[in-house]
Amino acid sequence: MDGAAVSLETAAAKAARLLETAQLPVIAGLGTDVAGTRAAIRLAEKLRGAYDHLASDVLLRDIDVMRQAGRMVTTANDVRLRADCLLFIGPKLSEAWPDLAERLDLSARPRLAAEKAPRKIFWLGPGRGEAAALGATEIAASPAALPLAVAALRAAVLDRKTRSDGSSAQKLKDLAAALKAAHFGAVVWSAESLDRLTIEMIGGLVFDLNQKTRCSNLPLVSGLNAYGVVQTSGWMTGFPPRTGFGRGYPEHDTWRFDAMRMIEAGEADAALWISSYATEAPKWKRQVPLIALAQPQTRLPYAPQVRIDVGAPGRDHDAIEYSRDIATFTLAKATRASNAPQVAEVVALIDAKLAKGSEAC
Amino acid sequence: MLIRLAGGRVVDPANKRDGVGDIWIRGDRIVAPPQGETPDAVYDVSGKIVMAGAIDIHSHIAGGNVNTARLLLPENHRAHRPRPAATPLSTAGWSTFETGCRYAAMGFTTVIEPAVAAHHALHAHLELADIPIIDKGILTVLGDDDFLLSLLRDGASKAAVADYAGSMLAASKGLGIKSINPGGSVAFQNNARTFDLDDVVPTYGVTSRKIFESLQQAVIDLGIPHPLHLHINNLGVPGNVDTALRTIAASGDRPLHLAHLQFYSYGKEGKRGFSSAAARLAEAVNSAPKPLSIDVGQVMFRQTVTVSLDVVRQFDGSKLAKPRKSVIYDGETNGAGVVPFLYKSDNFFNAVQWACGLELFLLVNDPTRVFFTTDHPNGAPFTTYPDLFALIMSREARAKWLADLPKEAVEMTTLPSITREYSFGEIATMTRVAPAKLLGLKDRGHLSPGALADVAVYNDDPDRAEMFRFAHLVFKDGDLVVRDGRVTHYRFGRALNVQPGYDAATDRRLARYYDDLYGLSRDMFKVPANAIAPNYAFEEVVCGR
């Protein structure tokens, strides 16, 4: 507390006082497991505050397109077992999911496909060397050119004329032919490296392909339970993060409840930062009173009023979290169990120290 | 704590009771009137109706697809009431918290989520853990995964199929087994756009009929109380009454539950090639052997969203989505689709569907065989239940609606000629006695001494919708949780599941199969017994033949 070591109880009580005396506290970061998320969202409601997640920019870019246009979607294991034609789109997918090639078992034939021919693999707009590393046929395109390239691919799929020409036009035609001939195609991408327009275009491409054949999207969602936080938030409030309780019921607004904006604009006057998976720190400049539940090595941008070092889910303690490997939740057993406090415990303790008292559930 | 509910009209058909009297509660159980003891609390419920807590056997309240629907349709569930202090998130529209509160307010104390893909069970249980008040359970969906289809292709023994089903139930902590357009998801992945009872699952050479019959037998062999819960082929297709009739015939005299039969009660008559065949279907149910039961899946006129693992149907239905956005999912053990839908009373097809559901309610004679559902949210959200009670209890209420429907739609049904009105006894049979029996819940659905003290007390309001919307009092496990339609505080119910015995060698075989096929441990897909949430407890429902 203010740089001095105190008991967890004392720190939690101070945190509770800071949060409950704020006009509009915000819970940010939210890098935690399901239990931590549940506790944090309940605390946010009680404080009539707001909550946001550190990966919201990426998460909400994806969700915004989905909730505007719908989507066809599949899982990594489906692609592994059934996809005979894969199209990767955009750069840095191997960064977004380092074990991807192994999870998709790309070098093997799809085990449950009707015809077990070698897979056809294409990559539109990869980063340098990415396509070759996967043995994919590369079709070059800069990120800025991707929306047009995907539009041209859509046109080729629908047998419409396009203005583009040259070798890339022919490559896109060949790609369209391969997707149309596929039994079960998959388009693999990540919102981390694509803009909204491209994501929208890809969604449209997949819908178009399904008029005659089968194809689906495999969006590589953010790891470290970011997608699990979206899911947990979804069932608890009906909405993804960037949701506030100022009026006594949840309201979701991607602009209004952006924690960074709220703090820089002077709307939020206290912050509870949670980052238990990695050493991420808040990026805001304005020095609002800060309570940080963070990993011990985390370097915070300014001195917090209260800092509580917490354990990492799945390492220091068992945790339920979203697994990209199985496209749903799983129990991650502690790999190096320790006594480091868990986010859920600490948040519950703060909750219990509020003057309003805790509810028995 | 000894409680006396004094002087209400007790409607308890399991005990052939319908008359004024008292109900006594001690702790979490109903007790016989004690001799010479003074109750700690007395509630004067004279003039009110007292029933056991209601049980919903089929309502999509939790899981990945329901959550996708929430995220897809933020505009459908804006909340606008500040919450009461004691019940966090209870006014968060369409949240798990609101779900528990609204069910409890109607006097429902047990609700079953009937469609959880085996690999997604943990997600469903996590959501159920955040649904307050009610007890809950899931049905595990089988029928489209490679392991089972390979067993059937290779002519495995009945015992092998039962062992597999037992192992999957244990891994997912299910209360029973459901199958949804069996084989349809695999067919869709192989580009099929329709899938019928005798169609063959591509690459496996196994028919949908074979899958359903095998799973039906497995449920019997494992001694699971709830019969196979089947979502049959061709949902929503004109003329599909034929599919339903063929499925009923295929079932023979073995136990089977057919889900949301309203969606299969369509003929092809009339100018538009769409008519009600519900009367025919009800007759087939009436004359089928006893162990066949159905639930209705009533359509009500309003905006909703359809959430289903029948991906063949959902992909086809997405053409009619309103608003025009759908999520269609291919998953390795089952597909799914989330398709928003607007049922309108001035739409010919929707009007026929509405009438079909009511015909089934009113023409199936035995209220122990027809179950009260809207297939929430597919036909309508469960929050429309009170209006639906009013419709089946009052010919006049139906006549009012019929007068406003398109005439050519009404002509395609027999509804105007039906005079039947459900009594309180029949309502209690349909929503209490029968569901408890169908799920094997011996201490629920009735008010005998020893029963769980799940009790709903209603005002005898002539407006039946008002009566059922806001119960006067609701007790869960003997704890008064609802007063005048408002939840006073949270408590958390239990998750019901079965644990049938099976050959443990199957677990070893499945473990090797997951290692080999996925390169992942099967443990990743299992629902852990603890660790879901501090307030989440399982309760075993006993199996046995």
Ligand SMILES: [Zn+2]
């Ligand atoms: Zn259903």
